Amino acid sequence: MAVRSVPGAGDTTASAALRIWALLFGMAAMLAGNGLQSSLLGLRADVENFGGTVTGLMMSGYFVGFFAGSILTPKLIRRVGHVRTFAALASLASIAILIHSVLVLPSVWTVMRLVTGFSFAGLYVVAESWLNDSASNALRGSLLAVYMIVSYLGLGAGQVMLNVASPDGYALFILCSVVISFALIPILLTAAPQPDASAPSPLSVRALIRISPLGMFGCFATGIANGVILAMAAVYARRVGLDVGGVSGFMVAIVLGGAILQWPIGKLSDLVDRRKVILLTAVLSAVAPIGLHLAASGSLSAFLVAGAVTGGLALSLYPLFLAYTNDWLEPRQMIAASSTLVLAYGAGAIFGPSGVGWLMDRFGPLGFAAYLAAIHVAIALFTLYRMTRRAAPEAQEDYVIGPVQASPTGAYWAEALVEEESDQDSAEESSDRSRGTGR
Known part of the structure; x- marks a missing residue:
């Protein structure tokens, strides 16, 4: 069983963030890829004259998949662990965006958006719960703020990448796949131990x-x-x-x-x-x-x-x-x-x-x-x-x-926070009893 990595008492937000830089960098890359593909698909659908109704239904597929992934991913994590789940879902998201470029059909794109949404829901679960497991109660709020800043920067970088090439061709689809695949490298090579795979019932x-x-x-x-x-x-x-x-x-x-x-x-x-x-x-x-x-x-x-x-x-x-x-x-x-x-x-x-x-x-x-x-x-x-x-x-x-895009991992953040507050309360009560009895 992995030992939980918690920042020491002398840690600052900067030192704690530096220790988990791989997670932060990987999430930034992942959100850059997600931001790029969302805008890219909207532009390409307009170029292909899908029509507003069809484009809207196609883009909704992401959220259908995200909804399903929010429910099913914790079960997958409990079966195979965080690392394998992350690798499988990142690969799936990378494949899905390439299929968009090969088969420019509304029906195919809708299915691929569903797959992408499912994948990213799981990726957020893995990465954010891992991030949470690396933070002490004292630093959790500030680390979450750092994470959100990094997330916004990644999402913004994805929008800037739209200028790299025309949405009419293949280049931006390939770039998006490369960015998502690249996000795998720092997270899978991090030395941080895997967090507890248990999740609370809603x-x-x-x-x-x-x-x-x-x-x-x-x-x-x-x-x-x-x-x-x-x-x-x-x-x-x-x-x-x-x-x-x-x-x-x-x-x-x-x-x-x-x-x-x-x-x-x-x-x-x-x-x-x-x-x-x-x-x-x-x-x-x-x-x-x-x-x-x-x-x-x-x-x-x-x-x-x-x-x-x-x-x-x-x-x-x-x-x-x-x-x-x-x-x-x-x-x-x-x-x-x-x-x-x-x-x-x-x-x-x-x-x-x-x-x-x-x-x-x-x-x-x-x-x-x-x-x-x-x-x-x-x-x-x-x-x-x-x-x-x-x-x-x-x-x-x-x-x-x-978050700029809601992720299904609030339970992980709240769970660790409440557990640590409970542990602290128990420790304080024990300390008070010890002082009261002279021990």
Whole structure:
């Protein structure tokens, strides 16, 4: 059985991150490949005249696979371990993107997107649980922040790679496969021991709805919105007239907006009733897409700024709902609830691309802005309704920066955190008893 590698008492965030640089580097490469292929497929589908409806359904395949992978991967890990699971799924994701370039058919692409989503769900499980297992309680929050910064940088790098070659040919598909395969090397060669393969059972959807109706609805609805942004924003940018370089810049702006705005919005939610921050963010998220669409007829710089604001606001809502739900949970419930909330998000994300694709076929690029606005209006209205039905919680959990793409591993982070807090509490109680008896 592997011995858990935990940073020592004298560790800093920098030294702890340096020790797991292979994991961080591998995840950055993996997200670069994932970000590249998502935008690439949207652009190529538009070039091939798949149509908005077909493209949306095809892009939704990723989230269907992600949803399935969130459920099935922990079982696979328990059977064959983290290393073999990671190697198999990374190879599968690398193969899937190459098949896209060989068989340019909507039906084949939909199946391959499903395979890709399943693979990346498993890759996140392995890498993030491994990262969690390498962190002490004192450094876990700061290491998670480092991980999220690295993730955003990787995702942004993937968007920049769109400029390497034309989406009409094979080169970008090959590059994407190479990047994903390259991510295997540092992670498989790391000396860090494998983490415990056990995973907690999820809290049922019905039980979590009873505990926090707003939290569950919010995670589902933000899944729809984020699915639209992450899967179809490149198609939208192409249809408003941007070239490949403009699409790349637009996607980078969305990612940077998400990275920049999450922190101040999240910290504000720690200081006041979190629902007020959710309501304000949802209202602004409903207005921002309309401003984005109006900016599309202006300068490129104005359009990019509007994209950063639109993406930043929308991508900040999911972690707000996670934090709000945790405000109503007991510490032990957080372990089980995390995976259920991710599944709610994933279920919502399935409906995002398909719905907006249908609207864009009928109303043009305006359908993209209208769909995002409508989703956030619904979030704002339901939040306002719940504020009239329930008082704010007496205490609020600390906000934690959320991922740009939800990953099914929140349970791993929460599990280790609660276990260590429990161990610390037990140690403190034992110490108090010892002092009380004079030993």
